[in-house]
Amino acid sequence: xxxxxxxxxxxxxxxxxxxxxxxxxxxxxxxxxxxxxxxxxxxxxxxxxxxxxxxxxxxxxxxxxxxxxxxxxxxxxxxxxxxxxxxxxxxxxxxxxxxxxxxxxxxxxxxxxxxxxxxxxxxxxxxxxxxxxxxxxxxxxxxxxxxxxxxxxxxxxxxxxxxxxxxxxxxxxxxxxxxxxxxxxxxxxxxxxxxxxxxxxxxxxxxxxxxxxxxxxxxxxxxxxxxxxxxxxxxxxxxxxxxxxxxxxxxxxxxxxxxxxxxxxxxxxxxxxxxxxxxxxxxxxxxxxxxxxxxxxxxxxxxxxxxxxxxxxxxxxxxxxxxxx
Amino acid sequence: xxxxxxxxxxxxxxxxxxxxxxxxxxxxxxxxxxxxxxxxxxxxxxxxxxxxxxxxxxxxxxxxxxxxxxxxxxxxxxxxxxxxxxxxxxxxxxxxxxxxxxxxxxxxxxxxxxxxxxxxxxxxxxxxxxxxxxxxxxxxxxxxxxxxxxxxxxxxxxxxxxxxxxxxxxxxxxxxxxxxxxxxxxxxxxxxxxxxxxxxxxxxxxxxxxxxxxxxxxxxxxxxxxxxxxxxxxxxxxxxxxxxxx
Amino acid sequence: xxxxxxxxxxxxxxxxxxxxxxxxxxxxxxxxxxxxxxxxxxxxxxxxxxxxxxxxxxxxxxxxxxxxxxxxxxxxxxxxxxxxxxxxxxxxxxxxxxxxxxxxxxxxxxxxxxxxxxxxxxxxxxxxxxxxxxxxxxxxxxxxxxxxxxxxxxxxxxxxxxxxxxxxxxxxxxxxxxxxxxxxxxxxxxxxxxxxxxxxxxxxxxxxxxxxxxxxxxxxxxxxxxxxxxxxxxx
Numbered sequence: 001x002x003x004x005x006x007x008x009x010x011x012x013x014x015x016x017x018x019x020x021x022x023x024x025x026x027x028x029x030x031x032x033x034x035x036x037x038x039x040x041x042x043x044x045x046x047x048x049x050x051x052x053x054x055x056x057x058x059x060x061x062x063x064x065x066x067x068x069x070x071x072x073x074x075x076x077x078x079x080x081x082x083x084x085x086x087x088x089x090x091x092x093x094x095x096x097x098x099x100x101x102x103x104x105x106x107x108x109x110x111x112x113x114x115x116x117x118x119x120x121x122x123x124x125x126x127x128x129x130x131x132x133x134x135x136x137x138x139x140x141x142x143x144x145x146x147x148x149x150x151x152x153x154x155x156x157x158x159x160x161x162x163x164x165x166x167x168x169x170x171x172x173x174x175x176x177x178x179x180x181x182x183x184x185x186x187x188x189x190x191x192x193x194x195x196x197x198x199x200x201x202x203x204x205x206x207x208x209x210x211x212x213x214x215x216x217x218x219x220x221x222x223x224x225x226x227x228x229x230x231x232x233x234x235x236x237x238x239x240x241x242x243x244x245x246x247x248x249x250x251x252x253x254x255x256x257x258x259x260x261x262x263x264x265x266x267x268x269x270x271x272x273x274x275x276x277x278x279x280x281x282x283x284x285x286x287x288x289x290x291x292x293x294x295x296x297x298x299x300x301x302x303x304x305x306x307x308x309x310x311x312x313x314x315x316x317x318x319x320x321x322x323x324x325x
Numbered sequence: 326x327x328x329x330x331x332x333x334x335x336x337x338x339x340x341x342x343x344x345x346x347x348x349x350x351x352x353x354x355x356x357x358x359x360x361x362x363x364x365x366x367x368x369x370x371x372x373x374x375x376x377x378x379x380x381x382x383x384x385x386x387x388x389x390x391x392x393x394x395x396x397x398x399x400x401x402x403x404x405x406x407x408x409x410x411x412x413x414x415x416x417x418x419x420x421x422x423x424x425x426x427x428x429x430x431x432x433x434x435x436x437x438x439x440x441x442x443x444x445x446x447x448x449x450x451x452x453x454x455x456x457x458x459x460x461x462x463x464x465x466x467x468x469x470x471x472x473x474x475x476x477x478x479x480x481x482x483x484x485x486x487x488x489x490x491x492x493x494x495x496x497x498x499x500x501x502x503x504x505x506x507x508x509x510x511x512x513x514x515x516x517x518x519x520x521x522x523x524x525x526x527x528x529x530x531x532x533x534x535x536x537x538x539x540x541x542x543x544x545x546x547x548x549x550x551x552x553x554x555x556x557x558x559x560x561x562x563x564x565x566x567x568x569x570x571x
Numbered sequence: 572x573x574x575x576x577x578x579x580x581x582x583x584x585x586x587x588x589x590x591x592x593x594x595x596x597x598x599x600x601x602x603x604x605x606x607x608x609x610x611x612x613x614x615x616x617x618x619x620x621x622x623x624x625x626x627x628x629x630x631x632x633x634x635x636x637x638x639x640x641x642x643x644x645x646x647x648x649x650x651x652x653x654x655x656x657x658x659x660x661x662x663x664x665x666x667x668x669x670x671x672x673x674x675x676x677x678x679x680x681x682x683x684x685x686x687x688x689x690x691x692x693x694x695x696x697x698x699x700x701x702x703x704x705x706x707x708x709x710x711x712x713x714x715x716x717x718x719x720x721x722x723x724x725x726x727x728x729x730x731x732x733x734x735x736x737x738x739x740x741x742x743x744x745x746x747x748x749x750x751x752x753x754x755x756x757x758x759x760x761x762x763x764x765x766x767x768x769x770x771x772x773x774x775x776x777x778x779x780x781x782x783x784x785x786x787x788x789x790x791x792x793x794x795x796x797x798x799x800x801x802x803x804x805x806x
Binding site for chain 2: 044046066067068069070071072073075077079080081082083084085086094095098128129130141144154
């Protein structure tokens with residue numbers, strides 16, 4: 001399930017060429033007008049491809065019938081677009097109905113998906129979209145996109161119109177869902193933090209061209225140029241800490257006494273770890289397991305070393321020694 | 326070719342129709358004689374009422390068929406909207422009696438002529454409402470529909486038309502009530518219905534008859550309106566949860 | 572005077588047409604005038620205090636449902652025949668349109684503008700007179716226009732109640748012949764269009780320039796259409 005992307009569409013997108021691995025979330029991001037949405041919409045041919053090919057699993061999207069292509073691709077977008085005149089069940093069952101599934105099978109699938117996206121699998125079936133909040137509607141939108149078990153999902157700023165708190169929950173829930181379901185996802189956003197959080201791979205675009213394609217950590221550690229560096233933000237050093245967690249470190253032995261006043265878990269992000277250190281005025285904090293037993297500790301200089309550029313790694317231990325006393 | 330009606334009451338006072346059993350009230354031609362009304366309901370009023378309903382139903386049905394097809398065509402081919410709109414607006418502005426009289430010169434005095442006239446009057450409102458309803462479907466919903474792999478025809482029938490229903494039904498309501506009103510005038514050219522009773526009564530000066538027929542026409546219109554509102558609510562369950570603008 | 576050609580008939584009977592048209596317009600404008608005197612103040616006041624929306628909508632619904640001939644017929648039963656009866660009937664038919672339009676027009680004036688006016692120290696009456704009514708005028712006028720065309724058309728039926736007007740010619744074939752009936756029908760049609768056209772020009776004139784064209788399309792036109800939808804059955 002590989003998606004290949006050499007595409008050329010007027011000046012909007014030019015010479016864009018990359019591949020998305022199966023089960024991966026690939027985020028397209030860039031400033032307004034960079035062509036990310038255009039690129040996304042070329043996959044299901046909502047926008048026509050002027051030149052070049054997009055292939056899914058080796059099959060050119062232009063060779064498939066339009067409706068057949070689209071019925072095999074899940075599409076979620078910012079304005080949600082649920083059918084107001086159909087119940088939630090029928091909304092989710094839109095494509096399955098087109099494919100001729102039986103009513104029972106559709107209902108079961110709808111229930112299953114409602115549970116997956118965090119809604120009531122029984123009570124919400126017969127309700128209408130108008131009765132739900134924006135965040136809930138988009139969950140239904142995601143369920144609808146997944147109903148016929150498509151190979152690929154396209155998501156165009158799906159959480160853009162939703163308030164920040166609900167958005168955070170939706171992002172987390174989607175990541176959790178994705179771990180279970182493992183679909184290939186192409187995700188467009190203009191929010192760098194969302195991209196860093198959601199993307200297995202991130203493609204930064206500018207003026208219709210691909211500037212850099214890398215994982216979140218690589219992007220933050222080594223931005224390809226000035227533009228990317230500014231785009232990811234001047235605080236990219238700190239941002240890197242968000243994408244790493246305590247478990248990425250080798251732990252030092254646990255400490256006791258005053259320094260043991262607070263503790264971290266293995267899945268705590270380094271960003272939070274550092275923040276705790278600053279808040280408590282410590283340079284070393286214990287790590288505990290689920291039962292609260294100490295299993296080691298984290299030191300400031302270990303964190304610093306992990307995210308430092310390779311050359312300064314040698315110099316770091318010397319600096320750390322002098323500051324930890 | 327027109328029906329010759331003398332409009333001034335006959336000299337020497339109104340002619341009291343002898344439908345049998347002329348009570349005191351009738352003889353003195355009071356405003357409204359209840360007993361006469363109930364006594365003669367089945368023989369006089371009911372057939373007229375049924376005729377009237379028939380006239381209306383046929384007119385609105387045909388008008389809907391034409392206007393609906395035209396609106397869908399105009400929705401897909403936008404150039405068509407303005408010409409058809411102008412045509413139906415033109416027809417609508419012609420005063421009814423005048424239109425009926427002109428049509429009579431062509432197709433004679435009969436129900437068919439009346440129906441042609443009545444249908445013409447429904448076209449404007451039905452066309453406009455259907456088209457506006459279709460154009461009011463949120464673009465996001467249409468985009469979702471396309472992206473999911475609905476063919477244009479499937480989008481039209483499963484998404485766009487259902488969502489245009491509130492506007493369409495509002496148009497049907499107005500068209501129906503308007504047609505009931507116009508059908509009374511159509512009686513003048515031989516269409517029958519409650520209008521005929523009114524014209525008869527004007528000729529004879531028998532008050533009860535036209536108060537009753539007039540009141541029945543009004544009641545019919547109001548009842549039809551309410552019924553159509555109920556039908557509209559029934560077929561658009563999703564809009565119960567939001568503010569009704571129609 | 573009989574003639575088989577409507578046009579010839581028309582030119583042969585100019586004075587007849589003149590008197591009928593005048594009578595027709597007299598009746599129409601009298602009815603619209605009375606309707607305006609009743610409906611505009613009432614609608615404006617209700618819209619200003621933002622009360623009575625249910626009343627306004629109900630009146631409009633009922634007004635729309637009234638078959639014009641039926642109202643005239645009942646009028647004959649109660650008021651007898653003549654100018655007064657038909658005028659009253661026409662007022663009943665025209666009133667709801669003007670009332671609803673005025674109500675909506677005043678109630679829908681941009682609340683921010685009203686608030687600014689009140690904050691400036693204008694009393695409610697001044698706000699209504701200086702701010703709300705001028706801004707509501709285009710839509711109010713749209714209602715008056717709809718009502719006027721409707722009344723002119725419906726006044727044709729006045730003939731059945733002894734009210735005079737062009738209807739006298741149209742329904743009187745024995746006297747005027749087929750040519751006369753056709754001429755009369757065409758005349759009333761032309762009259763209806765002429766009145767509509769004239770009022771359209773006036774409406775365009777009194778719409779404040781910024782609201783014309785684009786803004787007009789966006790704001791007034793749909794509302795005017797909505798009001799037209801609520802207009803009672805045609806004649």
